[in-house]
Amino acid sequence: MAHKAGFVNIIGNPNVGKSTLMNSLVGEKMSIITSKAQTTRHRIMGIVNGEDFQMVYSDTPGILKPNYMLQESMMKFANSALVDADIILYVTDIFETYEQNQAYIEKVVKKDVPVLLLINKIDLSSQTEIEELSQMWQKYLPKAEIVLISALKKFNIDYVFDQILKILPESPPYFPKDVLTDKTERFFVSEIIREKILENYKKEIPYSVEMVVEEFKEEKEIIRIRTIIYVERESQKGILIGHQGQALKKVGTHARLDMEKFFDKKIFLELYVKVSKDWRSKPKILRNFGYQ
Ligand code: GDP
Ligand code: MG
Numbered sequence: 001m002a003h004k005a006g007f008v009n010i011i012g013n014p015n016v017g018k019s020t021l022m023n024s025l026v027g028e029k030m031s032i033i034t035s036k037a038q039t040t041r042h043r044i045m046g047i048v049n050g051e052d053f054q055m056v057y058s059d060t061p062g063i064l065k066p067n068y069m070l071q072e073s074m075m076k077f078a079n080s081a082l083v084d085a086d087i088i089l090y091v092t093d094i095f096e097t098y099e100q101n102q103a104y105i106e107k108v109v110k111k112d113v114p115v116l117l118l119i120n121k122i123d124l125s126s127q128t129e130i131e132e133l134s135q136m137w138q139k140y141l142p143k144a145e146i147v148l149i150s151a152l153k154k155f156n157i158d159y160v161f162d163q164i165l166k167i168l169p170e171s172p173p174y175f176p177k178d179v180l181t182d183k184t185e186r187f188f189v190s191e192i193i194r195e196k197i198l199e200n201y202k203k204e205i206p207y208s209v210e211m212v213v214e215e216f217k218e219e220k221e222i223i224r225i226r227t228i229i230y231v232e233r234e235s236q237k238g239i240l241i242g243h244q245g246q247a248l249k250k251v252g253t254h255a256r257l258d259m260e261k262f263f264d265k266k267i268f269l270e271l272y273v274k275v276s277k278d279w280r281s282k283p284k285i286l287r288n289f290g291y292q
Contacts, residue, residue, distance in 0.1 A: 004168040005054040006086030011108075013100060016093040017120040021151040022046055022059040025161060047175055053165060054173040086169055087114050089160070090144070093121040094133060098140060105140055114167050115144040116160060123150040185263070186213040189225055192258045193271070196251045197229075197240075205239055208232045210276075222266045225259070230276040237273050248273065 010018045026046035048055040090108060092101060108115060117137050122130055134146045145163065149156040190211035198206045208231050215226040231237050241248045248271060256269045 001052055002170045003052050003054075003172055004165070005056070005171040005173050006168045007056045007058065007084055007174075008087045008089060008164055008168075009085040010057065010059045010089045010091060011104070012091035013096060016091045016096065017151045018059050018091050021089070021091060021118065021120065021149070021157075022057055024151055024154050024157045025055075026057055049173070049177045053168060054175065054177070055164060055168065056174055085111075085113050087116070087164055087167055089164075090115055090117045090141075091120055092117070092137070094119060094125040094129065095121070098136065109141065109143075115141060116163060117141050117144040117146045118149050118160065119146065120149050120151050122148045123153045123155065186216050188262060189213050189216065189227060189259065192262065193227060193229065193251065193255045196255045196258070199254070200247065200251055201239065205231075205236060208236050209240070218265075222268055223259075223263055224268045226270045227272070229271060229273045231273060232275070232277060234275055237275055240273050 010022055012018055026048055046057045119133055130148055137146050147160055193211050197209055210230045212228045217224040252269055252271050256267050259267045
């Protein structure tokens with residue numbers, strides 16, 4: 001049989017379960033999942049290799065209205081997902097209305113790319129509700145295949161995987177077969193810390209931080225990691241560190257435990273907090289942090 005390969009792009013609004021879906025499709029904890037919207041800021045590629053196929057997944061930031069520069073640059077990632085896709089996985093959930101997706105769906109309809117429309121979180125819904133929802137979506141996307149899934153409970157994920165394999169175009173592989181992701185270890189370090197910050201602080205702090213991994217040194221028994229957490233203001237630095245450093249210590253401990261699982265090795269983690277004024281609205285600083 002001829003070799004198949006292609007780019008499978010996962011898109012949809014924040015919080016519908018894109019990262020959870022990608023994790024269950026790729027089978028590794030590659031992108032960070034939390035209950036707060038907008039945690040996935042970068043495109044992440046997860047690659048699934050078989051003997052005669054290669055699926056290159058990307059999980060894109062949610063669909064956002066650009067109202068400050070960071071979001072604008074995130075939108076570019078989301079739009080580029082439409083350009084290079086061989087297959088689009090459009091994710092919505094049982095709570096979303098068509099209106100919340102209208103603008104994006106209209107773009108998707110115009111593309112000549114196969115679309116699987118995945119209605120996620122059906123574990124939280126009833127049979128009748130689900131049927132009504134699929135009928136509604138089929139009306140708006142007549143060419144798409146509608147699949148009811150639960151990314152969290154792994155319901156119908158194998159079916160989605162098989163459908164993707166079926167429609168994947170014939171092509172030689174795009175990446176060497178032993179590559180799992182295009183992201184570096186440093187990227188995963190930052191994302192794990194970001195996840196812990198999201199879990200431990202109220203709204204303002206998580207959206208004001210950016211991480212720079214200054215050192216990632218793998219030794220025989222241990223990986224030594226030094227990360228700077230940049231915030232926008234002195235006051236945020238104080239909150240992040242907390243009374244006698246307790247808050248930051250908690251983030252560090254939780255992050256270290258996750259990293260030890262992820263890298264399967266002992267981790268020595270140092271976290272420092274620095275102020276970088278208004279990093280969000282300065283193009284040059286954004287570029288340094290990896291946003292184009
Ligand atoms: P993203 O913003 O689209 O990447 O969404 P995430 O994957 O981060 O998921 C957002 C939230 O929805 C998390 O709390 C997930 O645990 C939850 N979630 C994702 N999929 C399901 C599902 O199938 N069922 C339920 N009940 N929750 C889910
Ligand atoms: Mg996500």
